[in-house]
Amino acid sequence: MRLIKAKIKSSFVFIGFFLFLINSLPLNAASVLAAWIITSDGVLKLRTSKDARLNAYYQGGYNNIGDRLWIDFPGELSNPRKLKGNGPIKEIRLGKPFEGNTRLVLEFDQKVSLDPTELKLLGKSPTMWELNLIGLNTVNLESFGEGDINRKSSNLNLTNSRNRFFPHKLNINSLPIVENGRFKIVIDPGHGGPDTGAIGLKGVKETDIVLDISKKVSEYLSARGVVVQLTRYKDVDLDLSERVIIANKSYANAFISIHANAVKGYRRDVSGIETYFYRGFNGENLANKIQTELIKIPGGSPDRGVRQSRFFVIKHTHMPAALVEVGFLTGRVDSRLLSQRSYRNEIAFGIAKGILKYLKETY
Numbered sequence: 001m002r003l004i005k006a007k008i009k010s011s012f013v014f015i016g017f018f019l020f021l022i023n024s025l026p027l028n029a030a031s032v033l034a035a036w037i038i039t040s041d042g043v044l045k046l047r048t049s050k051d052a053r054l055n056a057y058y059q060g061g062y063n064n065i066g067d068r069l070w071i072d073f074p075g076e077l078s079n080p081r082k083l084k085g086n087g088p089i090k091e092i093r094l095g096k097p098f099e100g101n102t103r104l105v106l107e108f109d110q111k112v113s114l115d116p117t118e119l120k121l122l123g124k125s126p127t128m129w130e131l132n133l134i135g136l137n138t139v140n141l142e143s144f145g146e147g148d149i150n151r152k153s154s155n156l157n158l159t160n161s162r163n164r165f166f167p168h169k170l171n172i173n174s175l176p177i178v179e180n181g182r183f184k185i186v187i188d189p190g191h192g193g194p195d196t197g198a199i200g201l202k203g204v205k206e207t208d209i210v211l212d213i214s215k216k217v218s219e220y221l222s223a224r225g226v227v228v229q230l231t232r233y234k235d236v237d238l239d240l241s242e243r244v245i246i247a248n249k250s251y252a253n254a255f256i257s258i259h260a261n262a263v264k265g266y267r268r269d270v271s272g273i274e275t276y277f278y279r280g281f282n283g284e285n286l287a288n289k290i291q292t293e294l295i296k297i298p299g300g301s302p303d304r305g306v307r308q309s310r311f312f313v314i315k316h317t318h319m320p321a322a323l324v325e326v327g328f329l330t331g332r333v334d335s336r337l338l339s340q341r342s343y344r345n346e347i348a349f350g351i352a353k354g355i356l357k358y359l360k361e362t363y
C-alpha cells in the first residue's frame with residue numbers, strides 16, 4: 001500500500017466563507033474518474049486511472065447552500081449529472097467546470113459543518129483514493145456511489161507496439177443530435193461471469209472486450225441525451241432469456257447486443273466486422289447504420305457485411321434489434337486492434353453514431 005501524505009497547500013479567505021485546497025502529490029498521467037462511493041461510515045472512496053493528479057477543495061456554505069467539498073480530476077466527463085444524496089449529504093454533482101476536466105461535488109445538508117483542516121485526500125494505491133469525512137454525523141447515511149470501486153486493473157492492457165492503431169480525435173460534438181430525453185436504448189454486452197465468450201490470441205476474453213465497449217457506447221449516447229440501460233454492468237453471468245426480459249420490460253426504442261467473434265482452429269487470417277438483424281425494415285436499417293459507421297474507421301477491420309440470423313436475443317426482443325460482432329479475437333488484425341483502448345473507443349463511437357443516425361431517421 002502506498003500512502004500519499006496530503007497537505008493543505010493554500011487557503012483563501014472570501015467574504016463570509018472559506019475555501020481550502022487539500023492538495024495531493026502531483027503525479028504524472030492524467031485520466032478520468034472510474035468509480036466513486038461514499039460509505040455508510042462517511043468515507044469517500046475513488047478509483048481513477050493510474051497515477052492521476054487530483055485536487056480537493058472545501059468551501060463553507062452561505063445563503064441556503066450547504067458546505068461543499070469537491071474534487072477535480074483530469075480528463076473530461078461526457079455525461080454531467082446530479083444525484084440525490086441521503087442523510088447528511090444533500091446532493092452529488094458530476095460536472096465539467098472547464099474543458100478537459102471532471103469535478104465531483106458533494107453538497108452537504110445545511111446543518112453540516114466540517115473542519116477542512118481535518119480533511120485529507122489520501123492515495124491508497126496508484127488507482128485508489130480515500131477521503132475520510134471526519135466529523136460527519138453518519139447516523140442516517142447509506143452507502144452510495146457509481147461504478148465498481150473494487151475492480152482490479154483490467155486485463156485489457158495488451159497494447160501492441162507493432163501495427164499500432166493511430167486514432168483520430170473523437171469529437172462528441174460530431175455525433176448526430178436527437179431530441180434530449182426522448183429515446184431509450186438497451187445495450188447488451190454479451191456473455192459475462194463464468195461464460196467468458198470467445199477467448200482470443202493472448203487470452204483476450206470476449207466478455208471483457210464487449211463490456212468495455214458497451215460502457216463507452218452508453219457514455220456516448222448519454223452525451224446526446226439518450227437514456228441507456230445495460231443488461232449487465234459488471235462481469236456477471238446472465239442468461240439469454242434474462243437479457244430478453246430486461247429488454248422487453250424497458251420499452252426501449254432499440255436493442256443492441258455487442259459480441260466479438262472467434263473461428264475454430266485459430267485461423268489468424270480471419271478478421272472483420274459483422275452486424276446481424278433478425279426481422280423487419282427497422283432492424284435491418286439499424287444494423288446497416290451501425291455497420292456503415294464501423295467499417296469507416298480508418299485503419300480498422302474489414303467489412304463482412306450485414307447479415308440475417310436467428311440469434312436468440314435479437315429474435316425474441318420486441319423492438320428493432322441488432323447484434324454486432326466487433327471483430328475476431330482469433331484474427332491477427334482484429335486481436336491487435338481490439339486490445340487497444342483507442343480502437344475500442346472508435347468502435348464504441350461508431351456504434352453510438354449508427355444508433356443516433358437510426359433514431360434520427362426513424363422518428
Ligand SMILES: [Zn+2]
Nearest residue numbers: 190197259260
Ligand atoms: Zn459472443
